[in-house]
Amino acid sequence: MLKQQLQLKLSQKLSPQQIQLMKLIQLPTLAFEERLKQEIEENPALEQGKESVETDELYEDQDDPWDEQENETLDLEDYLSDDDVPDYKTTDSNYPEESKDHQIPYAAGTSFHQHLISQLGTFEISESTYLIAEYLIGSLDESGYLRRPEEDLIDDMAFHMNLMVAHEELIDSLHIVQQLDPAGVGARNIAECLRLQLERQSASEARDLAMTIIQDSFDLFSKKHFEKLQTKHKASEELLKVALTKIEKLNPKPGASFANQSKTSTYIIPDFTIRIEEDQIDVLLNARNAPELHVSKSYQELIRAYQEGKPSKEQKETVQFVKQKLDSAKWFIDAIKQRQNTLLITMNAIVQHQRSYFLSGDERDIKPMILKDIAEAVGMDVSTVSRVANSKYADTPYGTKLLKTFFSDAMTNEEGETVSTRQIKSLVRDLIDAEDKKAPLTDDQIGKVLKEKGFRVARRTVAKYREQLDLPVARLRRSL
Numbered sequence: 001m002l003k004q005q006l007q008l009k010l011s012q013k014l015s016p017q018q019i020q021l022m023k024l025i026q027l028p029t030l031a032f033e034e035r036l037k038q039e040i041e042e043n044p045a046l047e048q049g050k051e052s053v054e055t056d057e058l059y060e061d062q063d064d065p066w067d068e069q070e071n072e073t074l075d076l077e078d079y080l081s082d083d084d085v086p087d088y089k090t091t092d093s094n095y096p097e098e099s100k101d102h103q104i105p106y107a108a109g110t111s112f113h114q115h116l117i118s119q120l121g122t123f124e125i126s127e128s129t130y131l132i133a134e135y136l137i138g139s140l141d142e143s144g145y146l147r148r149p150e151e152d153l154i155d156d157m158a159f160h161m162n163l164m165v166a167h168e169e170l171i172d173s174l175h176i177v178q179q180l181d182p183a184g185v186g187a188r189n190i191a192e193c194l195r196l197q198l199e200r201q202s203a204s205e206a207r208d209l210a211m212t213i214i215q216d217s218f219d220l221f222s223k224k225h226f227e228k229l230q231t232k233h234k235a236s237e238e239l240l241k242v243a244l245t246k247i248e249k250l251n252p253k254p255g256a257s258f259a260n261q262s263k264t265s266t267y268i269i270p271d272f273t274i275r276i277e278e279d280q281i282d283v284l285l286n287a288r289n290a291p292e293l294h295v296s297k298s299y300q301e302l303i304r305a306y307q308e309g310k311p312s313k314e315q316k317e318t319v320q321f322v323k324q325k326l327d328s329a330k331w332f333i334d335a336i337k338q339r340q341n342t343l344l345i346t347m348n349a350i351v352q353h354q355r356s357y358f359l360s361g362d363e364r365d366i367k368p369m370i371l372k373d374i375a376e377a378v379g380m381d382v383s384t385v386s387r388v389a390n391s392k393y394a395d396t397p398y399g400t401k402l403l404k405t406f407f408s409d410a411m412t413n414e415e416g417e418t419v420s421t422r423q424i425k426s427l428v429r430d431l432i433d434a435e436d437k438k439a440p441l442t443d444d445q446i447g448k449v450l451k452e453k454g455f456r457v458a459r460r461t462v463a464k465y466r467e468q469l470d471l472p473v474a475r476l477r478r479s480l
Contacts, residue, residue, distance in 0.1 A: 021335045025342055026387035029269040029288050032339075036291055039332055045299045045325035046332060048291055112144075112255050113137055119180045132157070132165055132173035136186065144185040144255025145193065146174070184254035191218045197250045209235055209243040221247070224478045244479075270395035272347050274358060281358055283347050290340055295329050342380070346388040347403075349377040354406050361398040368420045369407050411455070424455055425465045432471055440474040 027035055040046055116137045120130060135157055139148055150170055157163045177186035183200050187193035191214050198211045212233060213221050220229050221244075230240050273284040299322055351358055353373065356365040371389070375382045389403040408420040431449055435441045441449070443462040450457045457465075471477070 017331050017335065020331065021338055022384070022387060024335050024339045025384065026390050028391045028393070029271050029286055031391075033288060036336075043325055043328050043332070045296045045322070046329040047294055047296050049294075112142065113140065116140075116177070116180050116185065120176075123176060123179075125176065128163070129169070129173050129176070131161065131163060132169060133176050135161065136170075136174055136177050140185065140255065142255055143253040144182070144187070146177075146186055146188050182251070182254040184251060190252055191215070193252060193254065194247060194250050197254070198246070201246070206239060206242040206246055209233060209239060210246045213243060214247065224475055226478075268393055268400055270400055271343065271392045272394040274351065274394055274396040276358060276397055279359060281351050281355065283344065283351055285340060285344055285347075289343065291336070293329075293333050293336065295326060295333075299326060342384065343388055343392075345378050346374060346380070346385055347394070349374050350403065350406055353377070357406075358396065363426055364423050366406065366408060366420050366422045368409060368411075370409065371407065411457075421465070424450065424457060425469060427453065427455070428462065428465050429469055429471070432466070432477070435477075437477065437479045440477040442474045 024032065024035065036048070040048055117134055120133055120137075125133070136146060136153070139146060139153060141147055150167065154165050154167065154170060157165050174186055178196055180186070183197045184193040187196055195211060195214050198207055198214065201207050213229060217229055217232060220232070226240065226244075229235075230237060233240075235243070269286065269288065271286050271289060273286065275282040275284065350369075353369050354366060356367065357363070371382045371385045375385045378385070389407065392403045393400050394403060408422045411421060411424070427450060428446060431441060431446055443466065444459045446466075447457050447459045447462045450462070466473075
């Protein structure tokens with residue numbers, strides 16, 4: 001049976017202006033510039049650059065004058081003012097001048113695959129072999145490996161190129177690809193990649209032993225079972241050491257080195273600049289985050305012309321469109337102001353919390369700090385602080401740092417003091433760097449050393465920190 005009932009409930013929704021502000025806050029400098037360009041292109045009432053001295057201010061925070069229910073004549077006085085200088089044109093000196101250098105030219109280079117194909121012309125091969133080799137080059141990944149099964153390659157060439165290829169032809173063409181530079185390209189696995197590089201070295205006892213190890217004992221080599229390798233190949237410790245050194249100097253990703261050179265460089269544009277003079281820390285916002293924006297003067301003149309004459313229906317519709325664009329321009333300018341203010345307030349709070357680190361540059365001076373700490377200090381929501389810290393960089397005297405690196409969890413030592421997990425990670429790295437590589441420290445041993453220093457850290461926690469530092473387990477850190 002159907003029933004009708006009334007229900008009251010309260011709900012909170014973000015206005016479009018608040019949503020726009022939140023989206024702008026989380027953008028780093030380069031993405032913010034792209035967003036700014038997009039807004040200027042989409043809104044003809046918004047212009048960038050300095051405005052003429054005689055320009056009037058269009059907006060004041062007053063009631064909406066566009067209420068046609070009260071009067072058919074639109075009151076446009078609120079969009080016109082006799083002020084010589086709009087408030088949004090005033091600028092702050094808190095933006096370093098040198099941060100205005102603007103566009104870095106990008107250089108285009110030859111791609112990895114183009115580099116390989118250009119070498120095929122030096123071989124005297126048939127047209128079909130050339131086509132097969134070219135297809136194989138196109139199937140290599142960025143590291144230079146041929147990962148796809150040979151049967152799939154043969155089927156693809158038959159389907160896409162109408163080229164019937166026998167397995168022997170494929171292997172012959174692959175051998176040609178494997179002769180190209182850099183050495184090791186076209187390998188189907190890492191063992192073959194290392195073998196191809198060793199084959200190009202001058203013959204010697206150590207090189208021959210290295211090739212034998214790669215071909216017959218790669219599993220023992222990868223697990224660093226040096227005693228078993230020495231026994232199996234009946235080699236002296238000195239000869240084994242030289243052979244392993246040759247292998248360690250090889251490049252397991254031959255294509256990556258060339259690919260990195262040919263790729264367009266990615267530049268980091270710091271959002272903040274930290275300057276330190278005589279224990280005084282200054283936080284500066286990148287000037288590219290503080291663009292000079294103003295409302296188009298032609299739109300202002302359009303409104304004035306409408307006010308002075310007797311508008312037709314078409315003119316009213318036009319002015320309604322102008323009003324929408326003016327509102328949008330004002331909201332965008334205000335959002336940028338609030339973004340600048342939010343970024344500076346948040347960064348200043350971070351600097352004050354980590355003052356000891358910024359004065360010394362020693363990561364061990366980084367204090368425990370989470371998003372909630374900064375949110376409480378600046379009186380903002382945690383989500384807002386998270387948006388500020390997301391993908392933002394600061395140019396410090398100690399290098400360009402990601403803001404997230406200043407945040408870390410806390411733990412208590414045996415003396416009851418709260419310390420940052422960054423400090424413990426730094427100790428783990430120092431212990432591993434100073435260990436005897438013939439007998440590297442296990443995670444359990446590292447945990448015992450940390451306990452002696454006053455930090456109660458479980459073995460699993462040590463393993464987690466070691467993995468976060470991108471350090472291998474003890475067995476893989478071992479060397480002769």
